[in-house]
Amino acid sequence: MGIGRDEVMRIAELARLEFGEEDAAKYAKELDLILGYVAKLEEVGTEGKEALTHAQELVNVMRDDVPVEGLSQEQALMNAPARKGEFFLVPRIMDNSDED
Amino acid sequence: MSWETVIGIEVHVELSTESKVFCGCKTRFGARPNTQVCPVCLGMPGVLPVLNRKAVEYCMKAALALNCEVSGRTKFDRKNYFYPDLPKAYQISQYDMPIGKNGWMDVEVDGKAKRIGIRRVHLEEETGKLVHAGDDITSAESSMIDFNRCGIPLIEIVSEADMRSADEARAYLVKLRSILLAIGVSDCKMEEGSMRCEANVSIRPEGSTEFGALTEMKNIASFKAVYKAIEFESKRQAKVLESGGRVRRETRHWDDLKSETVFMRSKEQAHDYRYFPEPDLVPLEIDRAWTDRVKDTIPELPDQRKARYVADYGLGQRESSLISDDMDLSTYFEKGIEAGAEAKALANWMTGELAAALNASGTEISSSKAGPAEMAELLGMVAKNEISGKTAKEVFAEVFAKGGSPRKMVEAMGLGQISGEEELRKAAVAVIDANPGPSADYIAGKENAIMFLVGQLMKATKGRANPKMANQLLKQELDGRKKNL
Numbered sequence: 001m002g003i004g005r006d007e008v009m010r011i012a013e014l015a016r017l018e019f020g021e022e023d024a025a026k027y028a029k030e031l032d033l034i035l036g037y038v039a040k041l042e043e044v045g046t047e048g049k050e051a052l053t054h055a056q057e058l059v060n061v062m063r064d065d066v067p068v069e070g071l072s073q074e075q076a077l078m079n080a081p082a083r084k085g086e087f088f089l090v091p092r093i094m095d096n097s098d099e100d
Numbered sequence: 101m102s103w104e105t106v107i108g109i110e111v112h113v114e115l116s117t118e119s120k121v122f123c124g125c126k127t128r129f130g131a132r133p134n135t136q137v138c139p140v141c142l143g144m145p146g147v148l149p150v151l152n153r154k155a156v157e158y159c160m161k162a163a164l165a166l167n168c169e170v171s172g173r174t175k176f177d178r179k180n181y182f183y184p185d186l187p188k189a190y191q192i193s194q195y196d197m198p199i200g201k202n203g204w205m206d207v208e209v210d211g212k213a214k215r216i217g218i219r220r221v222h223l224e225e226e227t228g229k230l231v232h233a234g235d236d237i238t239s240a241e242s243s244m245i246d247f248n249r250c251g252i253p254l255i256e257i258v259s260e261a262d263m264r265s266a267d268e269a270r271a272y273l274v275k276l277r278s279i280l281l282a283i284g285v286s287d288c289k290m291e292e293g294s295m296r297c298e299a300n301v302s303i304r305p306e307g308s309t310e311f312g313a314l315t316e317m318k319n320i321a322s323f324k325a326v327y328k329a330i331e332f333e334s335k336r337q338a339k340v341l342e343s344g345g346r347v348r349r350e351t352r353h354w355d356d357l358k359s360e361t362v363f364m365r366s367k368e369q370a371h372d373y374r375y376f377p378e379p380d381l382v383p384l385e386i387d388r389a390w391t392d393r394v395k396d397t398i399p400e401l402p403d404q405r406k407a408r409y410v411a412d413y414g415l416g417q418r419e420s421s422l423i424s425d426d427m428d429l430s431t432y433f434e435k436g437i438e439a440g441a442e443a444k445a446l447a448n449w450m451t452g453e454l455a456a457a458l459n460a461s462g463t464e465i466s467s468s469k470a471g472p473a474e475m476a477e478l479l480g481m482v483a484k485n486e487i488s489g490k491t492a493k494e495v496f497a498e499v500f501a502k503g504g505s506p507r508k509m510v511e512a513m514g515l516g517q518i519s520g521e522e523e524l525r526k527a528a529v530a531v532i533d534a535n536p537g538p539s540a541d542y543i544a545g546k547e548n549a550i551m552f553l554v555g556q557l558m559k560a561t562k563g564r565a566n567p568k569m570a571n572q573l574l575k576q577e578l579d580g581r582k583k584n585l
Contacts, residue, residue, distance in 0.1 A: 014372055054381075055379075059382055059385045060385055061381075062150070062156065063152060065117045065118050066119060067118050067126045068119070068124035070124070070137050071139070072135070073135045076135075076137045087133050088244065089242050090244075090245060092242050
């Protein structure tokens with residue numbers, strides 16, 4: 001396999017991380033080591049086995065649809081780096097990548 | 101070249117649960133900003149989501165009503181992306197194991213039935229709401245966020261690319277809304293954003309089986325806008341292809357004021373959401389018994405309603421599906437019948453005069469001033485021969501424009517039919533005297549001449565005579581004169 005510089009930079013961009021070329025080379029090496037370690041798992045035969053989606057064996061943990069009191073508006077906003085009246089304030093949205 | 105339009109539709113619907121999908125916050129619309137929030141939906145560190153059972157059941161209910169297979173084992177996944185309306189920087193959604201899949205819905209367009217595939221129905225969480233501060237979106241220095249909406253349960257319903265015209269797309273959405281309203285899982289208010297849709301549109305040469313490059317259209321806020329956006333977009337793509345260009349895979353924004361789609365972003369730099377199973381939630385196992393219990397809560401759906409309209413009211417197949425596929429039309433129809441309207445006449449008016457008036461004025465039937473009670477009153481007067489069909493249309497136009505009681509309108513305008521026989525007989529005699537030629541023709545045996553005289557009598561009474569009675573009285577009068585000859 002081998003994680004290259006480009007892949008590191010791409011992951012950095014997706015995770016909104018910023019670092020220089022030197023660090024990129026270092027992280028590429030480190031990520032490679034981690035993946036190499038985990039690659040041992042590929043030696044295990046999983047043919048016909050259903051994928052495990054959770055480490056717990058529990059299923060169907062649910063609550064009833066009953067509303068409970070949350071935070072007050074003041075509490076909700078008290079840790080906001082910036083606020084405007086009753087709202088959280090964030091820098092202007094540059095791209096239109098709104099999603100659902 | 102003749103082109104075929106290929107359309108697939110994604111619909112997001114907010115479920116009308118009392119509390120959010122992963123925390124107990126209220127979901128009421130219109131509350132003061134940031135007053136229905138808690139550490140879970142604000143994405144504070146160290147919190148854990150707990151799944152709302154009702155949200156799961158509503159999603160199952162929608163999936164079942166859309167004829168989906170409801171998954172035995174399913175799970176939730178994290179969809180990772182950065183956007184300020186999403187405080188955790190990921191959305192809990194379902195990636196490869198949706199609650200419902202492989203369903204279908206039948207729609208009817210121009211009397212032709214068409215089956216639209218439903219690829220999947222899955223459960224996820226709603227995002228917060230961005231409010232743009234400053235003058236407008238482009239000049240705004242910053243954005244304001246209200247997280248009340250964040251965490252409201254949302255289902256995404258993805259159709260197959262089975263639609264071939266804007267009409268089919270609209271029919272699909274109208275019926276989908278009708279089904280969701282019938283099962284009571286959402287209020288489906290497009291104006292409040294509790295139902296939103298995106299259309300994927302591509303075109304290909306007629307007869308081709310390959311798909312063209314598609315564009316995804318966002319910001320479609322009404323069924324009318326869906327129709328217009330698809331019409332616009334398929335024409336735009338045809339123009340691009342016909343001038344030797346290439347349709348780019350991109351997301352476009354529907355501008356309702358300008359009635360056009362504008363470029364938003366390229367799809368070629370596709371998002372990488374790095375989905376992975378949500379470790380904070382355990383898997384969900386939906387067994388047969390649970391599915392059956394949810395199935396039992398599904399009430400009459402549009403298809404069954406259609407069959408009932410045909411069987412109980414003798415409506416034709418076409419007008420029956422026109423009404424039953426649309427929840428608002430169905431409500432109007434049933435309220436009208438409750439108010440005493442004769443079903444067939446009501447259906448005729450709803451698909452004729454009323455539909456035309458609504459269309460021409462751009463009014464929704466739910467806010468029509470000629471409501472079901474008014475319509476029942478109007479049709480009752482026609483049935484009792486108190487007014488003619490022609491007068492009914494005039495009265496309808498008045499009521500539709502201004503509202504009010506049709507009966508009072510008839511009285512005020514002096515439009516009631518002349519029911520007094522004496523009054524009408526006098527008018528008939530006057531018509532005979534004024535038209536000696538046709539009268540003589542009738543007496544001489546040309547029975548058709550009566551039609552002319554009836555027409556004259558209707559004219560003389562400004563349409564207020566009952567045509568049957570006018571015919572009868574004229575004949576009586578003329579036959580009497582014939583005997584006396």
